[in-house]
Amino acid sequence: xxxxxxxxxxxxxxVLIGVSIIVFSLIHITPxxxxxxxxxxxxxxxxQREAYRQQLGLDQPIxxxxxxxxxxxxxxxxxTSIRRGTPVTEIIGSTIPATVELTLAALVVAIxxxxxxxxxxxxxxxxxxxxxxxxxxxxxxxMPSFWLGIMLIxxxxxxxxxxxxxGRLGLEAGGLRQITGFLLIxxxxxxxxxxxxxxxxxxxxxxxxxxxxxxxxxxRVLRSGLLEVKRQDYIDALRARGLHRPRVIRHMIRxxxxxxxxxxxxxxxxxxxxxxxxxxVFGWPGLGRLVVDAIQNRDFPIVQGAVLVMALLFVxxxxxxxxxxxxxxxxxxxxxxxxx
Amino acid sequence: MTWPRKLYxxxxxxxxxxxxxVLLVVFVVVGVFAPWIAPKDPHLQSLTERLQxxxxxxxxxxxxxxxxxxxxxxxxxxxxxxxxxxxxVLLSAVIGIIIxxxxxxxGGWVDSLFMRVVDAWLAFPFLLLAIAIVAVLxxxxxxxxxxxxxxxxxxxxxxxxxxxxxxxxxxxVLSARGLGTNPISxxxxxxLPNCMAPILVVATLEIGVVIVTEASLSFLxxxxxxxxxxxxxxxxxxxxxxxxxxxxxxxxxxxxxAVVLAVNIVGDGLRxxxxxxxxxxxxxxxxx
Numbered sequence: 001x002x003x004x005x006x007x008x009x010x011x012x013x014x015v016l017i018g019v020s021i022i023v024f025s026l027i028h029i030t031p032x033x034x035x036x037x038x039x040x041x042x043x044x045x046x047x048q049r050e051a052y053r054q055q056l057g058l059d060q061p062i063x064x065x066x067x068x069x070x071x072x073x074x075x076x077x078x079x080t081s082i083r084r085g086t087p088v089t090e091i092i093g094s095t096i097p098a099t100v101e102l103t104l105a106a107l108v109v110a111i112x113x114x115x116x117x118x119x120x121x122x123x124x125x126x127x128x129x130x131x132x133x134x135x136x137x138x139x140x141x142x143m144p145s146f147w148l149g150i151m152l153i154x155x156x157x158x159x160x161x162x163x164x165x166x167g168r169l170g171l172e173a174g175g176l177r178q179i180t181g182f183l184l185i186x187x188x189x190x191x192x193x194x195x196x197x198x199x200x201x202x203x204x205x206x207x208x209x210x211x212x213x214x215x216x217x218x219x220r221v222l223r224s225g226l227l228e229v230k231r232q233d234y235i236d237a238l239r240a241r242g243l244h245r246p247r248v249i250r251h252m253i254r255x256x257x258x259x260x261x262x263x264x265x266x267x268x269x270x271x272x273x274x275x276x277x278x279x280x281v282f283g284w285p286g287l288g289r290l291v292v293d294a295i296q297n298r299d300f301p302i303v304q305g306a307v308l309v310m311a312l313l314f315v316x317x318x319x320x321x322x323x324x325x326x327x328x329x330x331x332x333x334x335x336x337x338x339x340x
Numbered sequence: 341m342t343w344p345r346k347l348y349x350x351x352x353x354x355x356x357x358x359x360x361x362v363l364l365v366v367f368v369v370v371g372v373f374a375p376w377i378a379p380k381d382p383h384l385q386s387l388t389e390r391l392q393x394x395x396x397x398x399x400x401x402x403x404x405x406x407x408x409x410x411x412x413x414x415x416x417x418x419x420x421x422x423x424x425x426x427x428x429v430l431l432s433a434v435i436g437i438i439i440x441x442x443x444x445x446x447g448g449w450v451d452s453l454f455m456r457v458v459d460a461w462l463a464f465p466f467l468l469l470a471i472a473i474v475a476v477l478x479x480x481x482x483x484x485x486x487x488x489x490x491x492x493x494x495x496x497x498x499x500x501x502x503x504x505x506x507x508x509x510x511x512x513v514l515s516a517r518g519l520g521t522n523p524i525s526x527x528x529x530x531x532l533p534n535c536m537a538p539i540l541v542v543a544t545l546e547i548g549v550v551i552v553t554e555a556s557l558s559f560l561x562x563x564x565x566x567x568x569x570x571x572x573x574x575x576x577x578x579x580x581x582x583x584x585x586x587x588x589x590x591x592x593x594x595x596x597x598a599v600v601l602a603v604n605i606v607g608d609g610l611r612x613x614x615x616x617x618x619x620x621x622x623x624x625x626x627x628x
Contacts, residue, residue: 011459018460022469030476037476138608142601144552146559147593150579154590158583273465277556281579291468292560295475307464307472315463 004326012319019315023308024069027056027300034058038082038298052082056301078305083297088305092287096309097181098168099279099286102210103271105203107264109211114218119249121219122226133219140216145274149209149281156205163205166283170198206282210274214267221263225256258328265321269314360605367599370415371422378412382569391585402587404577410587413569414595420563420570421599423481424554425547428488433543435489436496441527443497444504455501458494466491470553474562481564484557488550499542503535537614544610548603555596571596 027034035052056079057065072078078088117137121130157165164170168183173195179186184203187196229235229252238248276288283289287306294302370377379400386407394402394410401410443454461469473487507513508531516526557563558572571592578588 014456015459015463018456019463022460022464026472026476029473031478138601138604142548142597142604144555144593144596144600146556147575147589147597150575150582150589150593154582154586269465273467276467276471277559280560291471295471296561300476303472303475307468310468311464314465318463 001326005323008319008322012315015315016312019308019311020070020073021066023304023311024066026304026307027058028062030300034300038300040298055080073308078308079301081294081299081302083299088301091302092290092305092309094181095285095287095290097183098284099272099275099288100313101182101184102203102206102275102279102284102286103268105207106211106214106271106275107268109207110215110218110264113211114215115222117219118222118226119253121223122230122252123249125227130223133223137216137220140212143212145209145213146277146281148212149205149278152205152209153281164202165205168199168202168285169195170202173198206278206284209281210271210278213274214264214271217267218260218264222256222260225259226252229255258325261328262321262325265317265325268317268321272310272314272317354609356605357609360602360609363598363602364606367418367602368422371418374415374419378409378415380409380412382408382412382416383567384408391581393585394587401591402585404574404588405581405585410574410591413574414571414591417569417571417574417592418595418599420481420558420568421551421554421596424485424488425551428485428492428550428554429543429546431485431489432492432546433496433539436493436498437500437532437539439493440497440500440502441504441531444501445508445523445527445531447505451501454497458498461491461494464491467553467556470557471560471562474557479562479564484554484562484564487557488553492546492550495542495546496539499538500532500535503538504531507531507534541607541611541614544603545607548600548607551603552596552600 030037033053035049035056035058038052039049053059057068060068076089078092080086081088081091084091117133121133124130152163153165156163169176173187173192176183176186176192176195177190179189183199184196187193187199232255235248235252238251272288275284275286276291278284279286279288280292287310291303291306291310294300294306386403389396389399389403389407390405392399392403392407394400396402399409399411401414404410404413439454443451469491470487473490474483477483477486504527513526513530516530521530554563555570555572555575558570559576561576563573564570574592575589575596578585578590578592581588
């Protein structure tokens with residue numbers, strides 16, 4: 001296990017170097033001068049622009065700029081927001097819990113819906129349930145999430161007001177102190193059940209929207225994994241020994257799981273990407289909405305910082321997935337990281 | 341059996357795939373012949389007929405907040421999706437194929453270098469990367485296509501490189517090399533034709549991914565600048581009128597959904613026809 005982790009860690013460091021180069025380059029592929037683009041059409045004097053250039057380090061040679069960017073990033077310094085004047089790290093830090101909470105909730109939705117669907121489809125292969133499941137999965141994969149979100153708002157927030165259409169917490173919850181930043185943890189910690197209920201109602205639709213595509217993927221992958229396992233001799237052997245059906249199914253799941261975990265791990269990254277759109281649809285105060293707002297304000301340091309942080313989260317998730325996968329299935333030797 | 345024949349046989353036998361294919365053809369025809377098909381000018385405003393519901397007199401799908409005909413705007417909007425979908429997929433495929441062939445065939449440090457670049461690329465949720473690129477380049481059709489190509493080539497490069505690695509040790513390649521054929525002609529005449537099947541599958545599925553990504557960018561206000569109707573932008577506009585005019589957000593979404601569904605059906609069908617084993621020919625992210 002340890003050699004696996006060490007080798008994977010080495011690959012991760014290489015990837016991170018690449019990531020830092022790409023993120024650093026973003027501000028330099030702007031057509032024209034980055035500061036002029038940021039303040040296009042605004043009344044900002046030449047001297048002020050020059051001051052911003054110095055603040056962003058754009059007056060230095062490019063190689064030196066890169067190294068001071070990386071050195072800063074390693075110390076948690078991602079620069080200062082042009083519009084708000086506060087450190088980028090602080091702004092991003094305050095939005096991360098909301099995004100992580102939403103992503104995890106989407107994952108929970110996927111597991112609650114996807115796993116039973118996969119089991120039923122695999123056990124009754126070719127039945128009406130199985131075929132219905134496939135069609136729903138195809139729909140789930142093809143449905144653009146922003147549209148699904150808007151349709152859910154239209155049906156469940158506007159037509160019948162069961163769920164709130166935007167935000168993370170209702171006014172009825174009163175003041176909730178930040179402890180972990182995760183609302184669904186902070187609320188019960190403070191015994192504020194109104195806030196917990198409100199938080200759950202607020203997260204329901206965004207989590208369902210974000211979880212839809214990954215639910216479909218999970219059920220498809222797990223289904224084909226289960227079908228594969230179902231044909232194995234040892235499953236027949238278990239049946240022949242007269243094991244109860246639920247226990248046989250448990251064995252099947254245990255063996256079909258590793259493949260599903262890899263796919264899910266890769267998709268968590270796509271959840272982070274998808275969260276951008278879903279956060280905008282539902283006014284969810286996370287990292288994704290921060291990026292979009294920063295783009296509209298042309299606040300490049302925030303855009304750069306947020307892209308970097310999202311990529312870091314993505315890389316971390318991929319790393320963890322590989323380790324979990326190696327742990328679940330000792331036969332797998334990790335090689336090549338992301339590339340097959 | 342060669343792959344074109346397999347395709348021919350397959351499409352004839354599956355009603356679902358046939359339906360998907362017909363939908364796709366309709367989409368292409370509507371996009372290409374939009375000016376002849378659209379009943380009205382998509383830019384024509386009629387402030388006395390704002391927010392007319394579907395099935396109103398003269399407006400089968402109603403009108404928007406400026407009194408423009410939704411149906412005509414949908415028909416014209418398909419052009420952006422069509423252009424972006426095909427241009428981005430084609431360009432990414434060409435770039436990815438060249439890099440993949442060179443990387444896999446030449447091997448050595450060239451291969452290591454390219455693959456490290458690919459790894460770094462794959463560390464970004466691709467929608468995020470596309471958003472960031474459009475943010476710094478600016479809006480507009482060309483910039484969107486550039487952003488989608490910059491995020492899209494990796495997939496083909498990785499695929500073609502993998503295929504090339506196994507093909508380059510096969511007898512027909514070795515003998516061509518023994519005969520002194522130049523490397524470029526080996527890559528393009530001997531190796532490439534043998535990786536076309538998986539490339540075709542990936543490229544088809546990618547059309548759907550790219551169309552949704554363009555719609556997402558437009559939805560976020562990072563789309564094609566100007567007055568040209570695009571499905572994503574129509575959806576974004578419609579969001580503001582959700583309580584008063586449900587059809588404004590519903591119809592463009594339905595159009596995107598139908599096209600992507602058709603692409604996925606055809607793509608899955610192609611995969612089943614060409615390579616029933618390979619489950620991995622799918623981009624990690626399908627609907628952003």
